[in-house]
Amino acid sequence: xVYLSENGLFIPLLLIxxxxxxxxxxxxxxxxxxxSIDPQLYDAASIDGASRFQQIRYVTFPGIAPTVxxxxxxxxxxxxxxxxxxxxxxxxPFINFETIDTMIFKNGIQQxxxxxxxxxGFSRGIVALALTLTANFLxxxxxxxxxx
Numbered sequence: 170x171v172y173l174s175e176n177g178l179f180i181p182l183l184l185i186x187x188x189x190x191x192x193x194x195x196x197x198x199x200x201x202x203x204x205s206i207d208p209q210l211y212d213a214a215s216i217d218g219a220s221r222f223q224q225i226r227y228v229t230f231p232g233i234a235p236t237v238x239x240x241x242x243x244x245x246x247x248x249x250x251x252x253x254x255x256x257x258x259x260x261x262p263f264i265n266f267e268t269i270d271t272m273i274f275k276n277g278i279q280q281x282x283x284x285x286x287x288x289x290g291f292s293r294g295i296v297a298l299a300l301t302l303t304a305n306f307l308x309x310x311x312x313x314x315x316x317x
Contacts, residue, residue, distance in 0.1 A: 174263040183259065183266075187252055198240065199233060206232035238314040245304040246297045269293055 172178045206228065214224045251268035260266060269289065277286025309315035 173259070173261060176264055176266075179259070179264050179266050183252075183255065186255060190252075190255075198236065202233040202236040203229060234312070235314050238308050238312055239316065242301060242304045242308055242316055246301040248300055249293050249297055 172182060210228045210232075211224055214228050219227065249269060251270045253268070253270035253274065256266060256268050257271055257274065260271070273286045273290050273293075276282045276289070305315050305317070
């Protein structure tokens with residue numbers, strides 16, 4: 170497999186695999202959100218002469234906006250997470266791609282440098298908390314949707 174030995178192909182491969190992994194869960198969430206939209210809104214829009222694209226734009230998107238907002242806030246907390254299992258599992262003698270999670274694992278578990286691994290993990294957690302709180306604050310200001 171040539172693509173597993175090329176450093177330049179590692180990040181695109183990682184992005185494609187991560188997208189593939191999250192597609193199913195995202196589909197479930199967004200389909201559940203769309204099923205809560207009242208069908209009479211679509212009927213009224215079609216009677217008013219709205220095309221299918223206009224129904225999506227003016228009925229579906231506003232209907233799933235709260236779900237999108239909440240998922241965006243929750244995603245901000247995991248922005249620095251690198252899907253450790255996928256990155257570590259794809260590493261080989263040709264590819265040694267380091268992320269924060271693999272660095273914490275190598276320093277903390279393999280080299281027994283617990284203090285440095287703890288400090289990096291704690292710092293990453295503080296930054297994730299700050300990003301989540303900031304996204305929640307901005308969302309509350311802009312769209313009146315927030316987690317708390």
